[in-house]
Amino acid sequence: MKTIIFKTASAYLLPLLLLFSVFILLRGHYLPGGGFVGGLMAAIAFVIHSFANGIDKTKNIIKFHPGFLMPVGLLLALTAGSLPLAFGDTFMTGLWMKQSVPVIGSVGTALFFDTGVYLVVIGVTLTIIFTISEGL
Amino acid sequence: MLIAVISGFVFALVIPLIMGRLKSKSTLWAALLPLSIFVFFLSILPEIQDNGHVRISYQWVPSIGVNLDFYLDGLSMLFVLLISGIGTLVFIYTSAYLKGHHFLDRFYAYLSMFMASMLGLVLSDNIYTLFIFWELTSISSFFLIGFNNDSEASRKSALTALAITGIGGLFLLAAMVGLGHVTQLNQISAMSSLSEVIQGNNLYGWILLFLFLAAFTKSAQFPFHFWLPGAMKAPTPVSTYLHSATMVKAGIYLLARFTPVLGNHEWWNGPLIIVGAITMVYAAIHALFRLDLKGILAYSTISALGILVFLIGLGTSAALLAAAVFILVHALYKATLFLVTGIIDHETGTRDVSQLGGLNKVMLPVGIAALLAAISNAGIPPSFGFVGKDLIYAATLGMGDLAWPLTILAIITNVALLFAGFLAGIKPFLGKLPERFQHLHLPGPAMYAPPLILGILCILFGLAPFLLESSLIQPVVAGLTGTEPDFHLQLWHGFNLILLLSVITIGSGTALYFILKPSENLLSKVTAFEGISPESIVRLISSGFATFSSGWTRFFQNGYLRYYLITILSFISLMLAYRLFTGITLYVDTSTMTAVTFYEAVVLIIMAVAILFTVFSKSRLVAVASMGVVGYSFCLIFLFYSAPDLAMTQFSIDTLTVILFVLVLYNLPKYLKLSDTRDRVRDGLLSLAFGTLISILTLEVMNETVSKETSQYYAENAYILGKGKNVVNVILVDFRGFDTMVEITVLAIAAIGVFGLLKLHLRSTEKE
Numbered sequence: 001m002k003t004i005i006f007k008t009a010s011a012y013l014l015p016l017l018l019l020f021s022v023f024i025l026l027r028g029h030y031l032p033g034g035g036f037v038g039g040l041m042a043a044i045a046f047v048i049h050s051f052a053n054g055i056d057k058t059k060n061i062i063k064f065h066p067g068f069l070m071p072v073g074l075l076l077a078l079t080a081g082s083l084p085l086a087f088g089d090t091f092m093t094g095l096w097m098k099q100s101v102p103v104i105g106s107v108g109t110a111l112f113f114d115t116g117v118y119l120v121v122i123g124v125t126l127t128i129i130f131t132i133s134e135g136l
Numbered sequence: 137m138l139i140a141v142i143s144g145f146v147f148a149l150v151i152p153l154i155m156g157r158l159k160s161k162s163t164l165w166a167a168l169l170p171l172s173i174f175v176f177f178l179s180i181l182p183e184i185q186d187n188g189h190v191r192i193s194y195q196w197v198p199s200i201g202v203n204l205d206f207y208l209d210g211l212s213m214l215f216v217l218l219i220s221g222i223g224t225l226v227f228i229y230t231s232a233y234l235k236g237h238h239f240l241d242r243f244y245a246y247l248s249m250f251m252a253s254m255l256g257l258v259l260s261d262n263i264y265t266l267f268i269f270w271e272l273t274s275i276s277s278f279f280l281i282g283f284n285n286d287s288e289a290s291r292k293s294a295l296t297a298l299a300i301t302g303i304g305g306l307f308l309l310a311a312m313v314g315l316g317h318v319t320q321l322n323q324i325s326a327m328s329s330l331s332e333v334i335q336g337n338n339l340y341g342w343i344l345l346f347l348f349l350a351a352f353t354k355s356a357q358f359p360f361h362f363w364l365p366g367a368m369k370a371p372t373p374v375s376t377y378l379h380s381a382t383m384v385k386a387g388i389y390l391l392a393r394f395t396p397v398l399g400n401h402e403w404w405n406g407p408l409i410i411v412g413a414i415t416m417v418y419a420a421i422h423a424l425f426r427l428d429l430k431g432i433l434a435y436s437t438i439s440a441l442g443i444l445v446f447l448i449g450l451g452t453s454a455a456l457l458a459a460a461v462f463i464l465v466h467a468l469y470k471a472t473l474f475l476v477t478g479i480i481d482h483e484t485g486t487r488d489v490s491q492l493g494g495l496n497k498v499m500l501p502v503g504i505a506a507l508l509a510a511i512s513n514a515g516i517p518p519s520f521g522f523v524g525k526d527l528i529y530a531a532t533l534g535m536g537d538l539a540w541p542l543t544i545l546a547i548i549t550n551v552a553l554l555f556a557g558f559l560a561g562i563k564p565f566l567g568k569l570p571e572r573f574q575h576l577h578l579p580g581p582a583m584y585a586p587p588l589i590l591g592i593l594c595i596l597f598g599l600a601p602f603l604l605e606s607s608l609i610q611p612v613v614a615g616l617t618g619t620e621p622d623f624h625l626q627l628w629h630g631f632n633l634i635l636l637l638s639v640i641t642i643g644s645g646t647a648l649y650f651i652l653k654p655s656e657n658l659l660s661k662v663t664a665f666e667g668i669s670p671e672s673i674v675r676l677i678s679s680g681f682a683t684f685s686s687g688w689t690r691f692f693q694n695g696y697l698r699y700y701l702i703t704i705l706s707f708i709s710l711m712l713a714y715r716l717f718t719g720i721t722l723y724v725d726t727s728t729m730t731a732v733t734f735y736e737a738v739v740l741i742i743m744a745v746a747i748l749f750t751v752f753s754k755s756r757l758v759a760v761a762s763m764g765v766v767g768y769s770f771c772l773i774f775l776f777y778s779a780p781d782l783a784m785t786q787f788s789i790d791t792l793t794v795i796l797f798v799l800v801l802y803n804l805p806k807y808l809k810l811s812d813t814r815d816r817v818r819d820g821l822l823s824l825a826f827g828t829l830i831s832i833l834t835l836e837v838m839n840e841t842v843s844k845e846t847s848q849y850y851a852e853n854a855y856i857l858g859k860g861k862n863v864v865n866v867i868l869v870d871f872r873g874f875d876t877m878v879e880i881t882v883l884a885i886a887a888i889g890v891f892g893l894l895k896l897h898l899r900s901t902e903k904e
Binding site for chain 1: 788792799857859860865866868876877887888890894
């Protein structure tokens with residue numbers, strides 16, 4: 001499927017879709033969206049790119065093995081979950097900043113947790129897809 | 137006291153890290169740990185003497201009653217001193233025995249882990265921590281037996297020992313749970329006052345059965361004894377420490393510990409006397425025919441353990457006194473003999489008694505240690521063994537009608553044990569030194585000092601039994617019988633029946649030693665019976681079980697996805713069908729349903745067509761694409777019913793699924809017809825049945841009045857507690873955040889699994 005049109009389009013689609021996936025991630029707390037869907041979309045963005053340009057090119061863009069995102073995301077989610085322990089609350093209690101950040105809105109541990117989910121989902125999806133398309 | 141137990145585990149963790157760093161050749165310093173524990177407990181001894189016990193409790197998991205309750209009474213003290221005292225000597229001995237061994241650090245780690253578990257076991261007052269420490273001793277003994285892990289026999293013995301003692305551990309858990317259930321208590325020391333309640337309970341028999349199985353497996357009682365001779369594959373320090381002095385006595389400890397709680401009942405005494413008697417006579421006779429020094433010692437240890445079980449079974453205060461003394465007697469002389477055997481093996485390279493002789497000429501101090509131990513083993517005055525043997529005869533003679541049969545059994549055992557002791561302790565050192573051993577020399581003091589110290593103690597305690605009487609033995613017996621002890625340990629009782637029996641024992645044993653010469657010929661006579669020994673029977677059962685389970689696994693885990701699916705689907709269908717057709721009236725309430733809109737109808741038609749395409753298409757890609765269409769149609773339906781979150785997720789998932797399918801299918805050969813019509817009809821019928829049942833189930837769910845409490849709570853509190861307006865997401869990241877955490881972990885594991893399966897496959901050269 002390495003047509004010129006698809007190739008050219010994918011070069012623009014990748015950043016746009018990634019941006020969109022972050023948007024989906026951030027809006028998740030108020031409107032439909034969230035880390036899981038956002039992660040899937042980001043993964044799809046990379047898959048589209050790899051369809052158009054070949055997996056090696058996509059891998060060059062990512063620079064590291066996507067599987068690396070899994071432990072990072074898990075760690076982030078775990079840290080966000082256990083942060084309340086430091087303040088004497090139970091595990092997974094939501095902590096929120098007093099003032100909201102422009103553009104993003106109010107920031108709390110839930111957002112970091114969701115970001116962790118986002119990263120894990122990207123890592124898992126890309127690892128599976130890349131492994132299968134290379135392994136066979 | 138907690139520190140004393142924990143320090144062993146910490147030491148085990150730390151030692152592999154530091155031992156390599158330290159350039160020091162000697163590892164003698166490792167013995168400081170058991171030595172300091174020994175001194176610490178020795179310092180508590182006067183308190184035990186005065187108060188009877190010390191109790192310390194730490195909260196661990198109080199919600200389920202698992203606490204670190206340490207209870208130190210006379211019995212525990214006896215074991216604690218044995219464990220740490222002999223531990224010290226074994227640590228010293230090891231520093232020379234395994235000098236320069238590549239994995240010496242690991243060995244010390246296992247050894248101190250074992251010591252800590254054993255200390256925990258004898259100090260535990262909580263039934264659950266008792267079980268935990270019991271299992272830890274089994275596990276650390278597994279590592280120690282299998283220490284020479286490049287030898288197959290060694291690995292096999294380690295597994296056998298683990299299997300037997302591990303099963304015993306499960307029985308112990310069952311017994312403990314039973315006890316906890318009956319008494320509603322977790323503390324053993326508190327149970328003795330409830331002894332009559334327990335014995336009147338229906339579960340009493342079961343508790344006894346499980347407890348006995350646990351003790352018999354651990355203490356190598358007939359018919360579970362065979363793991364112990366196998367365990368002799370371990371390096372000699374291990375055999376000394378675990379398989380003669382401490383671990384195998386854990387079963388004895390267990391029985392003694394529960395004597396005040398469960399004992400004094402015919403169900404308690406009968407089985408113990410019978411099993412103990414069989415074990416002691418059976419193993420003692422076996423010991424007569426062995427050639428391997430360690431084999432001789434192993435069987436004589438089993439026999440001694442039999443004597444202990446037998447004595448606890450007798451249950452009179454005289455018998456318990458004899459048991460308490462004999463535990464110490466046996467630990468002292470058997471540890472000495474094992475250490476001596478280790479030296480012989482280490483220096484000469486053989487353990488075959490028929491080839492050894494005259495070693496006194498080259499290693500006199502070792503010979504002296506062995507002689508002292510053999511004297512104590514034989515019960516010749518003035519050794520401690522003599523005191524112990526007298527007490528055994530006093531106990532059996534005090535049994536009324538059964539006195540004579542029991543005494544005769546004890547005499548037979550003692551004669552054979554004496555023979556075994558002479559064979560191991562005297563024979564290798566007397567006579568002519570073979571030519572090839574001329575060049576041998578005495579090993580370093582780190583090796584011969586430990587057995588010599590133990591050997592001297594064997595005699596010292598015999599000459600001066602008052603050293604132990606009020607300090608150690610009286611608290612033990614007081615704890616076991618619950619009464620104030622009135623006895624005096626002494627060497628000389630004057631001329632009486634017991635002395636006569638002792639003389640008979642010593643005389644006939646010595647005569648046996650001169651008549652019966654160990655040889656291959658004798659050994660082959662016993663090995664002829666191997667086919668019907670408990671060991672072979674257990675092996676037969678275990679290999680049969682392995683065959684059965686591999687057949688079973690092969691049947692279900694056949695590697696074909698289609699058969700897995702068939703199994704799962706037909707099972708669910710059967711369960712559903714059974715549930716739905718017994719007592720559910722199918723009823724669809726059309727009045728509450730909204731009319732089907734135009735868009736919905738269109739989407740449904742698209743779905744139906746796509747499904748038909750999937751089933752009947754000739755090309756895989758078409759089938760996959762049609763599946764994608766079905767999935768997208770679902771997304772639309774979700775959208776119609778205002779579930780945008782679900783629709784979005786489903787949409788992404790479907791996209792990725794199709795991509796994955798295409799990736800896989802792209803590499804497969806062109807569409808082939810691999811299944812015949814019969815298979816297809818079968819699969820079709822199964823699918824129809826399953827689909828129908830799910831439809832019925834869905835309709836049925838609609839009739840149920842749904843409790844809205846949960847969803848209402850979430851909807852109301854999403855913004856108040858979770859500060860989010862999207863309820864679904866708030867549930868995911870906040871209310872049920874822990875679930876999400878676990879789910880993403882599972883996802884990551886799945887990805888690693890896929891990666892491992894596909895990437896780490898063997899290269900074609902590595903297959904086979």
